[in-house]
Amino acid sequence: DAGVIQSPRHEVTEMGQEVTLRCKPISGHDYLFWYRQTMMRGLELLIYFNNNVPIDDSGMPEDRFSAKMPNASFSTLKIQPSEPRDSAVYFCASSPLYHQPQHFGDGTRLSIL
């Protein structure tokens, strides 16, 4: 079975531009998570979904960030407008059930110039 698929793998854009990160979870997994990883703050949970419904978005840093899950096989994380401090690696993960291990994608390395 294919793992969690994220695109793009790398994104370089200028400050102020809109950025959209994409994630395809493992088929059959009910939970989807978005994380951000930086040297300073480590791994931070931004938001997670259960059955396409956002459950906890308390980690979303500010209104410039938004996430959607229109169906069970696709999710997006959008930053608009982007700022240099948003530069990080963004991971998507999915899990089948409550407290089952999460499976991570390879991440999107985002650089905002």
Added chain:
Amino acid sequence: AQSVTQPDIHITVSEGASLELRCNYSYGATPYLFWYVQSPGQGLQLLLKYFSGDTLVQGIKGFEAEFKRSQSSFNLRKPSVHWSDAAEYFCAVGEGGNQGGKLIFGQGTELSVKP
């Protein structure tokens, strides 16, 4: 609040030597505990998990971890390290209650392996 502490930011061991990575957690109930490994440029891969039962759990790649409730610890061990084990290791605790599958991660321990 729940938290995970990995006291060692960076550890260097010689190839063939034994390894122990420390993890301490703060959690009121019985925790769900995980160890993940991250190689450069890649996502996190699950090494092992503890939910209940036997406090010594076996994982992939020859790793094991022991849950010690009295010490609030879940240390990762390997008897003989290989050069390919060089990576960053994360300990995580799963929140209970109505938090679903939310995980709290430690800051990670970077492992270097000397030839």
